[in-house]
Amino acid sequence: VQLQESGPGLVKPSQTLSLTCTVSGGSIATNPYYWSWIRQPPGKGLEWMGAIAWSGSTYYSPSLKSRASISRNTCKNQITLQLTSVTPEDTAVYYCASREYYRDTSNRDDYRYWGQGTQVTVSS
Numbered sequence: 465v466q467l468q469e470s471g472p473g474l475v476k477p478s479q480t481l482s483l484t485c486t487v488s489g490g491s492i493a494t495n496p497y498y499w500s501w502i503r504q505p506p507g508k509g510l511e512w513m514g515a516i517a518w519s520g521s522t523y524y525s526p527s528l529k530s531r532a533s534i535s536r537n538t539c540k541n542q543i544t545l546q547l548t549s550v551t552p553e554d555t556a557v558y559y560c561a562s563r564e565y566y567r568d569t570s571n572r573d574d575y576r577y578w579g580q581g582t583q584v585t586v587s588s
Contacts, residue, residue, distance in 0.1 A: 465490040467560045467579035475586050481550050485543040485560030485579060493518050493538050498566050500575070501534060501545045503556040510570035511556075516543060523566065550586045557581040 471483035485499065492499055500515040514524040516534045524532055533546045543560060561575040572578055 465562070465577045467562065467577055469558060469560050469579045469582040471558070471582055471584065473583055473585060475550055475554075475584060476588050477551055477586055478549055481545075481547040481554065481584060481586075483545045483558055483582065483584070485545075487541045487543070487562075491538075492516075492536055492541055492543060495519070496564050497562050498523075498564075499534075499536070499543045499560065499562050501532075501543075502559045502561055502570050504559070504581075505553070505556040510559075510572070512568050512570040513545070513547075515566065515568070517566065523568065525568065552586045555584065555586045557583050 466488045468486045475481050495518045497518045498515045501513040502510050504510045513528050514532050514534050516522050522534050531548045535544045559581045560579040562577040563575045
């Protein structure tokens with residue numbers, strides 16, 4: 465299974481960031497996999513943002529719940545993250561990752577599959 469993140473490299477403050485994770489080699493609807501978004505701001509640690517289950521159920525970090533939305537397209541085998549009202553503090557490398565069974569972890573070793581990441585800069 466391979467995960468590939470994509471999206472705009474530059475977003476302006478107050479806009480909505482939209483990222484896509486394209487999965488190949490396996491179905492995002494396979495029980496019991498969970499698909500997470502994790503980010504790493506420059507000079508900081510990894511932050512778990514949220515996840516979507518094989519069933520379509522979603523889970524969010526309390527700190528981002530009001531701004532983040534994760535959805536999926538099973539036909540395209542893609543996971544999408546939308547983050548509203550972005551600020552420069554949302555500048556980070558954004559990763560898509562997957563593991564069996566739900567866990568709100570940002571530890572890379574806890575994931576079976578991990579994407580290469582995509583850089584997002586929020587700036588005017």
